[in-house]
Amino acid sequence: MPSPSLPTSPVADPGAVVAGDRWRITVLTEGLVRLEYAEDGVFEDRASTFALHRRQPVPDFRVVDQGGHLEVVTSRLRLTYDKGPFTTSGLSVAVLGAVTNYHSVWRYGQDTPDRNLGGTVRTLDEADGAIPLEPGVVGRWGYAVLDDSRSFLLTDDGWVAPREGGRTDLYVFAYGHDHAEAVRALYAVSGPQPVLPRWALGNWWSRYHPYTADEYAALLDRFAASGIPFSVAVLDMDWHVTDVDPAISSGWTGYSWNRDLFPDPGAFLDDLHARGLRVTLNVHPADGVGPHEDVYEEMCAALGLDPATREPVAFDVTDAAFLTAYFDVLHRRLEAEGVDFWWLDWQQGAHSRIAGIDPLWMLNHFHFLDAARDGRRPLTFSRYAGPGSHRYPVGFSGDTVVSWASLRFQPYVTATAANIGYGWWSHDVGGHMFGAKDDELATRWVQLGVFSPVLRLHSSNNPFMTKEPWAYAPEHAAVQTEFLRLRHRLVPYLHTMNHRAARDGVPLVTPMYHRWSRHTEAYDVPGQVAFGSELLVAAVTTPRDRAAAVAPVRAWLPDGVWVDVLTGLVYDGGRQLVLHRDLASVPVLAPAGALVPLDAAEVPADDPVEPTWLEVLVVVGADGAFTMVEDDGTGDGRDESRVARTPLRWDQAAGVLTVGPATGATGFLPAARTWTATFLSVADDVAPVATVEGAAVEPVVARTAEGHLRVTVHDVPVGAVLRVGLGAAPTLRPNDVAGRLHRLLDAAQAGYELKRRVLEVLTSDRPLHVRLSHLAALDAPPVLRAAAEEIVLARASA
Incomplete structure (x- = not known):
């Protein structure tokens, strides 16, 4: 058989177990209990395909045994059981501090698939749109159940064995709205996600x-000549x-x-x-x-x-x-x-x-x-x-x-x-x-x-x-090429999230409700995701409107100020809204304080190794911190002796970005790097300065077409501290409403006179409510009107 085997610790600490002749309850975490029932009184302590690590630190819990029934109580749940065969009336788990006292009670045998927020599916073969999903471990009403009764087992010698039938083996997750913690409990019991090789992220x-070998080589030659990077050949x-x-x-x-x-x-x-x-x-x-x-x-x-x-x-x-x-x-x-x-x-x-x-x-x-x-x-x-x-x-x-x-x-x-x-x-x-x-x-x-x-x-x-x-x-070839390059530019950010996923139990892509679970709006945007720690992405999944030349996508922005990384448009959050994007863009939004490291190369290499030139996207307006993680590519990625970390910190009050020093196993990194700090949509009244190890250096400063400020410092040793300052408390620049409206209307397939009138109305100095009511009377195509309103209403200062 192949080796090595996965480490397992399948036998729970006896201190976490409450048991009778035919039943056993194991309190794995404060929000996760294992429930077993076996008529023959034989329980399963071998690892299953799901559960490798049932031996967890024993959480605080108390048992109240009243003879005819017992209760098991933790800070998150109250289990009530009549000590008999599992029944709907005899076994329940109430989620404490959950959505509602009435609904947040799981009862054995009660079929509540509508309450589960869904997991994934074995395959999308021949799927043409939505198909049913298998359940996950999070629920809208605060609980979810994973039935492990029919999985098979991993034996001590690294092989497998089927289960004996007729035994019930359930895992009840009772985390209320703390969905991210429920997923971390899953990883605790089932094992973590591994660290992917860096190249897998390209x-x-x-x-x-x-293909013939010659055809494949010719294809790769053309990709290279077109500046389109690939890291994996399938x-x-x-x-x-x-x-x-x-x-x-x-x-x-x-x-x-x-x-x-x-x-x-x-x-x-x-x-x-x-x-x-x-x-x-x-x-x-x-x-x-x-x-x-x-x-x-x-x-x-x-x-x-x-x-x-x-x-x-x-x-x-x-x-x-x-x-x-x-x-x-x-x-x-x-x-x-x-x-x-x-x-x-x-x-x-x-x-x-x-x-x-x-x-x-x-x-x-x-x-x-x-x-x-x-x-x-x-x-x-x-x-x-x-x-x-x-x-x-x-x-x-x-x-x-x-x-x-x-x-x-x-x-x-x-x-x-x-x-x-x-x-x-x-x-x-x-x-x-x-x-x-x-x-x-x-x-x-x-x-x-x-x-x-x-x-x-x-x-x-x-x-x-x-x-x-x-x-x-x-038109499409150009956009696809630009985005395929962007994927490789994102690898420094993606690889950090790769390590975060393995270390902290947070997948790269999560539903909005993992981070904003108590906001109803987070459950109402199925096409919008958190993409790592710094970005929100709302996929565009409908064709462009012919008249407006943009496609709408429904989104929700949590409280705060948000900047679209690709367009530079600044939004006030705390609301649902419809975003509109032309073919060259999708909504990729970063909050104030966000820091996103990128490969700075315009055309990145096929093999996404550690870059010698890095770019950091910075959104001013709040403090921010991000630690970029890199590794030497050997081992499983968890050995700290093979990992390097470069801290990035933004101090909003001082207006200073601090980069480095890199710590850990820095030997595989370039000896020195060029750093570009790109301040997204920052106001014009800033005066960039830079120091390396406290000594002043002359940065290269430029403004992009999107209004971003780029400050570049060359040849910074990886063990040095780079600081880039803008001056105290820098702000975001006002949106260029007139310019953005002109570009929107110029691309629109609509009447010239209508476009002129829309621009005049929306850029006049009249009160906002007057301008919007006037726009409504102009009989503009609906999507074009909505896209124009989005620009005007992106920030309150409009």
């Missing part, structure tokens, strides 16, 4: 297409032989290079690595190993089979001997040639030769363990296999239909996946199959991909379905 190129199934006798195999499974397409696989892989890309190969393992495979005889020898029979070696993931040979013979020889990780494309359902054992979970688990051998940082690429799957990223969500409905569903399903701890979804950006060519749809999907956990372009085996930006009209 762009992935994937297409189901029979080869779909045509990398291997697919033209196989149907009596032997379907052709979907294969482990032998197609030499007609790739005459020298080693040289091909070496070329991809020399370009700075990592490589993953698609594998459909269900057909086993046929006699046509290069390693058929070796596989037979490993399993004691007679190759003279020419019988296929059956795939059996529940056979430890087969699984050992599966890795040793089939995969490691290809990894030795240069394959970095595997795309596990299992589509054959949840059943194996042992009842209750899910082959998808087995593949994810053991591939991940095998990928971690020799101290390497593991990565798999596969479908979701139920609670606990967050331990085996990255997720492949499946073959969606090309449609606006599919696009509209993806920000929602990506965010709700955080409710079950699944933080690293990768979708087929642009959709996989069917549908029709729609340049705008493709462009909006790329924009969503940039602000998703993993960006992977992909499409089905159709000569007309391709995702290269130059396959679209020039």
